[in-house]
Amino acid sequence: MTLLASTDTLVVERLGAFHGARIHGLDLAQATDEQIAAVRAALVEHKVLFFGGQDLDPDSQVRLGNRVGELTPSHPVIKGVDEAHPEIYALDAADNGFADIWHTDVTFVRRPPLGSILRAVSIPPVGGDTQWADAEAAYASLSEPVRRLADQLTAVHDGTREFGYYLAQRGGNSWEGEDVARLEPVEHPVVRVHPETGRRSLFVNPGFTSHISGVSDAESRHLLDLFYAHITKPEHIVRHRWSEGDVAMWDNRATLHYANRDYGDFRRIMHRITLRGDEPVGV
Numbered sequence: 001m002t003l004l005a006s007t008d009t010l011v012v013e014r015l016g017a018f019h020g021a022r023i024h025g026l027d028l029a030q031a032t033d034e035q036i037a038a039v040r041a042a043l044v045e046h047k048v049l050f051f052g053g054q055d056l057d058p059d060s061q062v063r064l065g066n067r068v069g070e071l072t073p074s075h076p077v078i079k080g081v082d083e084a085h086p087e088i089y090a091l092d093a094a095d096n097g098f099a100d101i102w103h104t105d106v107t108f109v110r111r112p113p114l115g116s117i118l119r120a121v122s123i124p125p126v127g128g129d130t131q132w133a134d135a136e137a138a139y140a141s142l143s144e145p146v147r148r149l150a151d152q153l154t155a156v157h158d159g160t161r162e163f164g165y166y167l168a169q170r171g172g173n174s175w176e177g178e179d180v181a182r183l184e185p186v187e188h189p190v191v192r193v194h195p196e197t198g199r200r201s202l203f204v205n206p207g208f209t210s211h212i213s214g215v216s217d218a219e220s221r222h223l224l225d226l227f228y229a230h231i232t233k234p235e236h237i238v239r240h241r242w243s244e245g246d247v248a249m250w251d252n253r254a255t256l257h258y259a260n261r262d263y264g265d266f267r268r269i270m271h272r273i274t275l276r277g278d279e280p281v282g283v
């Protein structure tokens with residue numbers, strides 16, 4: 001059974017019990033203001049959206065991003081794909097552009113992105129799927145005493161874990177109007193309250209969270225292992241097999257993702273843009 005819901009503006013097919021939806025019959029480059037508003041609402045409701053058969057190029061991807069929200073630079077450390085597109089972060093397997101660790105985009109800054117819009121530019125013939133985990137469903141399915149514990153915790157996020165080497169080798173980019181020469185660790189609540197829905201999520205990720213604050217190293221490791229194992233349970237995940245022309249859009253405040261690195265020497269190129277977000281708020 002597919003779960004199709006047609007509103008006046010969008011045809012939405014739900015893909016998972018908690019999150020994930022395919023939007024049918026919408027050309028993102030030609031969308032009306034009403035359709036963009038409906039996409040923005042669906043993004044918050046379904047957390048990750050898929051649009052097939054799109055014909056975006058760098059210009060129209062940036063135009064789309066500017067209609068859905070406000071764009072950030074490509075990345076705090078990595079410059080844009082070219083001078084004309086400082087907003088586009090190219091993930092190219094030929095240039096070490098992998099994301100085979102569970103993460104939420106750019107949580108190592110004070111105001112991590114609200115969301116990301118990813119366009120498949122070149123897809124390997126096999127492999128290269130992306131998976132998204134629902135951090136709200138994960139929080140909700142913890143037992144009540146563990147939720148209560150998590151509510152009180154804060155964690156440190158440190159971008160040098162993934163990007164320190166790159167920064168040292170190639171120098172940084174700019175972010176929030178400042179040149180990035182170093183990545184200072186930041187602290188965020190472990191349980192984030194979604195600014196639009198009030199829903200709570202587990203806001204820690206193996207890519208960027210270095211430790212839980214105010215507990216011992218061993219306690220931090222065990223707590224993070226507990227949260228990560230729980231977040232990535234199969235029932236919290238939707239998986240996408242990419243086709244040419246696919247665009248994915250996710251709410252970066254409520255999800256984590258992982259790009260499978262299972263395509264050998266084939267090339268995989270994706271173009272990502274990110275929407276400006278706000279400072280995470282705890283319980």
Ligand SMILES: [Fe+2]
Nearest residue numbers: 099104105257
């Ligand atoms: Fe990512």
